[in-house]
Amino acid sequence: MSNIMLLDQSTINKIAAGEVIERPAAVVKELVENAMDAGASFITVEVKEGGTTLIRITDNGCGIPKEDIPLAFKRHATSKIRNVEDLLHVASLGFRGEALASIASIAQVELITKTGDELVGVRYLIEGGEEKTMEEIGCPEGSTFLIRNLFYNTPARRKFLKSPMTESSYINEVVEKLAISHPQISFKFISNNQTKLYTSGNGSVRDIIYQIYGKDITKELLTVNREEGIVSIEGFIGKPVVSRGNRSYMTYFINGRYVKSSVINKAIEEAYRPFSMAHRYPFTALNFMVASEWIDVNVHPTKMEIRFHDSQVLYGLIYEALHDVLVGKEFIPEIDFEE
Ligand code: ADP
Numbered sequence: 001m002s003n004i005m006l007l008d009q010s011t012i013n014k015i016a017a018g019e020v021i022e023r024p025a026a027v028v029k030e031l032v033e034n035a036m037d038a039g040a041s042f043i044t045v046e047v048k049e050g051g052t053t054l055i056r057i058t059d060n061g062c063g064i065p066k067e068d069i070p071l072a073f074k075r076h077a078t079s080k081i082r083n084v085e086d087l088l089h090v091a092s093l094g095f096r097g098e099a100l101a102s103i104a105s106i107a108q109v110e111l112i113t114k115t116g117d118e119l120v121g122v123r124y125l126i127e128g129g130e131e132k133t134m135e136e137i138g139c140p141e142g143s144t145f146l147i148r149n150l151f152y153n154t155p156a157r158r159k160f161l162k163s164p165m166t167e168s169s170y171i172n173e174v175v176e177k178l179a180i181s182h183p184q185i186s187f188k189f190i191s192n193n194q195t196k197l198y199t200s201g202n203g204s205v206r207d208i209i210y211q212i213y214g215k216d217i218t219k220e221l222l223t224v225n226r227e228e229g230i231v232s233i234e235g236f237i238g239k240p241v242v243s244r245g246n247r248s249y250m251t252y253f254i255n256g257r258y259v260k261s262s263v264i265n266k267a268i269e270e271a272y273r274p275f276s277m278a279h280r281y282p283f284t285a286l287n288f289m290v291a292s293e294w295i296d297v298n299v300h301p302t303k304m305e306i307r308f309h310d311s312q313v314l315y316g317l318i319y320e321a322l323h324d325v326l327v328g329k330e331f332i333p334e335i336d337f338e339e
């Protein structure tokens with residue numbers, strides 16, 4: 001008799017969900033990225049109890065056509081790539097077709113959505129991976145996702161959650177990074193009925209930095225704007241006087257995607273080394289634009305890791321760009337910042 005058995009689909013889905021959705025903040029990241037991919041100019045994130053009881057994400061993006069809805073919640077179903085070649089040129093934030101399936105397998109999900117072509121919208125309920133209802137409803141163009149009782153059927157994961165306040169601060173951080181990465185999108189974040197962040201969507205990264213980090217940091221910013229070789233770098237770095245004992249001030253994006261990379265950390269830290277004390281980390285809010293052939297974002301289900309075709313070249317270019325700004329070689333006149 002064999003001891004090996006193929007797991008049933010519901011178990012497979014729950015295991016897979018664990019990789020993408022570690023905590024409520026991961027739901028927020030996935031759903032906001034979907035809203036960005038849908039071309040939204042306005043995204044509202046509302047949570048209760050640190051996202052454990054309710055996460056509501058509203059966007060004014062393209063909506064999901066009625067006939068596509070059940071498919072959107074299937075694993076490996078995506079409108080963003082068609083084949084493995086497309087992985088070389090991923091322009092969207094999503095492409096793995098996992099988020100909705102994962103979230104729906106471990107929560108109670110309600111979707112209200114309407115495309116521009118449809119006269120009425122749809123309200124769709126799915127719970128623990130099982131479709132509950134689908135009905136017509138009047139609603140504006142765009143999508144609203146309501147995620148209730150995350151991890152209700154995965155007690156191990158639920159136990160591992162921190163206090164609602166801590167979970168809410170993780171969500172806050174995610175929304176902040178996403179807002180900085182897309183200054184042309186207006187974001188609103190509400191936690192337990194309190195507005196924690198509002199960005200106007202006027203395209204100014206500096207305005208968002210002011211909103212999040214305040215005046216003291218905003219007045220110590222240096223502008224980075226440089227195109228060289230394979231990378232173009234745009235954004236702000238803090239003068240060396242602005243520093244922290246950890247990397248929480250170091251934010252950067254690759255082609256608008258919030259990632260973490262030891263190569264980039266090292267390039268930034270080396271550039272600052274002559275100007276800062278040991279174990280102090282600078283402030284950055286930078287976007288690196290790199291040709292998609294130079295990077296691989298399909299490293300991990302959360303897409304927070306990235307692999308570079310030639311990390312040494314990228315390291316050198318980033319180091320040099322920041323070094324030049326810090327030594328004042330690349331002086332870009334500051335526009336007076338109005339409060
Ligand atoms: P992926 O983003 O990798 O394609 P998801 O599971 O996150 O996979 O989403 C599945 C599909 O559902 C997407 O490819 C997209 O077509 C659709 N979708 C999800 N969220 C939205 C949204 N907010 N607006 C429009 N379409 C959406």
Ligand code: MG
Nearest residue numbers: 030034094099
């Ligand atoms: Mg997605």
